[in-house]
Amino acid sequence: DAKTTQPTSMDCAEGRAANLPCNHSTISGNEYVYWYRQIHSQGPQYIIHGLKNNETNEMASLIITEDRKSSTLILPHATLRDTAVYYCIVRVYSWYNNNDMRFGAGTRLTVKP
Amino acid sequence: SQTIHQWPATLVQPVGSPLSLECTVEGTSNPNLYWYRQAAGRGLQLLFYSVGIGQISSEVPQNLSASRPQDRQFILSSKKLLLSDSGFYLCASRDRGSSGYTFGSGTRLTVV
Numbered sequence: 537d538a539k540t541t542q543p544t545s546m547d548c549a550e551g552r553a554a555n556l557p558c559n560h561s562t563i564s565g566n567e568y569v570y571w572y573r574q575i576h577s578q579g580p581q582y583i584i585h586g587l588k589n590n591e592t593n594e595m596a597s598l599i600i601t602e603d604r605k606s607s608t609l610i611l612p613h614a615t616l617r618d619t620a621v622y623y624c625i626v627r628v629y630s631w632y633n634n635n636d637m638r639f640g641a642g643t644r645l646t647v648k649p
Numbered sequence: 650s651q652t653i654h655q656w657p658a659t660l661v662q663p664v665g666s667p668l669s670l671e672c673t674v675e676g677t678s679n680p681n682l683y684w685y686r687q688a689a690g691r692g693l694q695l696l697f698y699s700v701g702i703g704q705i706s707s708e709v710p711q712n713l714s715a716s717r718p719q720d721r722q723f724i725l726s727s728k729k730l731l732l733s734d735s736g737f738y739l740c741a742s743r744d745r746g747s748s749g750y751t752f753g754s755g756t757r758l759t760v761v
Contacts, residue, residue, distance in 0.1 A: 572750075579653075579739050579752025580693070623692070639685075639693035 540624045545644040548618075554611040556643050558624030561605040567628050569600060571609045572639070573620040580623065580639070583609065614647045621645070651676040653753035655740050661759045668713075668727040670756050672740030675721070682723040683741040683750070684715055693739065699723060735760045 541559040548554040560569065570585040584591055584598045586607075591598040597610040611618055623642040652675040662668060674680055684696040695708045697715035705715050712731060716724045723740055740753040 577737070577755070577757070579741070579755050580750070581752070582749045585749075638695065641692045 540626055540640060542622075542624050542640065542643045544641065545646070547646050547648055548611075548614045550616060550647050550649050551613055554614040554618065554645055554647070556609040556611075556622050556624075556645060557606065558609070559606045560624070560626045563604050563626050564628075567626045569598065569604075569607050570625040570627060571596070571598065572623045572625065573618075574623070574642070575617075575620040583622075614645075616647050616649065619645060619647045651680070651742055651744070651751040653740055653742055653751055655738075655753035655756055657756060658754065659757045659759075661761060662730050664732055664760055665729045668725070668730050668734070668758070670725040670738055670740075670758075672723040672725075672753055673721055674723075674742045677721070677742065677744050679720060680742040680744055682717060683743070684723065684725050685739040685741060687737040687739065687755075689736070697725070730760045732760050734758065 539562060568585050568587050571583040572580040573583055574580045583595050584593055586598045586600055588600055588604060590600060598607060600607045609622060621642040621644050623639050654673045681698060681700050683698045685693045686696050687693050696713060697705055697707055699705050699717045702717055702720055705717060713725060713727050725738060735758055737755050737757050739755045741750045743750045
């Protein structure tokens with residue numbers, strides 16, 4: 537799986553958009569970009585994933601650059617409850633890929649009032 | 650949708666004591682199951698994964714072991730705990746053909 541690089545921490549004002557970057561310059565053509573988040577003392581929660589097209593769901597938007605070497609997770613209107621560690625993971629998606637999702641250190645996002 | 654039950658939520662155990670953490674999954678069948686550990690302020694480290702009953706793969710050498718006696722039951726064990734075993738242990742499940750993982754609420758283990 538390709539390695540990812542994320543900032544250690546970020547702050548965001550409540551109600552503003554939170555833009556969390558992720559670099560994955562060694563990504564290969566069949567690897568997807570996944571985002572999870574972990575609120576303190578809870579298990580990680582799936583947010584969104586994508587291959588090359590931008591994706592949006594009820595939680596967030598995922599913007600992937602054309603060369604796929606980086607991506608940005610966007611929380612359009614951050615709330616205090618969005619304070620968490622956000623993990624960007626690059627991984628091959630395959631029904632027979634039985635191994636793990638490897639988590640790095642992630643970005644600690646703090647939403648401030 | 651899947652639900653993962655993990656217990657206990659917190660546990661304090663003396664060095665050298667045994668450990669048994671249990672994870673059960675509802676809402677799916679024949680999932681892939683995983684045990685992760687998170688040390689304080691660190692990312693998640695995969696410990697074990699299982700693709701079926703009795704099938705366990707270990708990612709790191711350690712004094713922990715895992716077992717899957719039933720399709721939706723995954724157990725993490727140790728015969729003798731070390732101080733370095735302290736951490737936040739998470740069980741996760743993934744359906745075959747699905748990209749998303751569902752995590753349990755975790756067990757915070759402190760070895761004293």
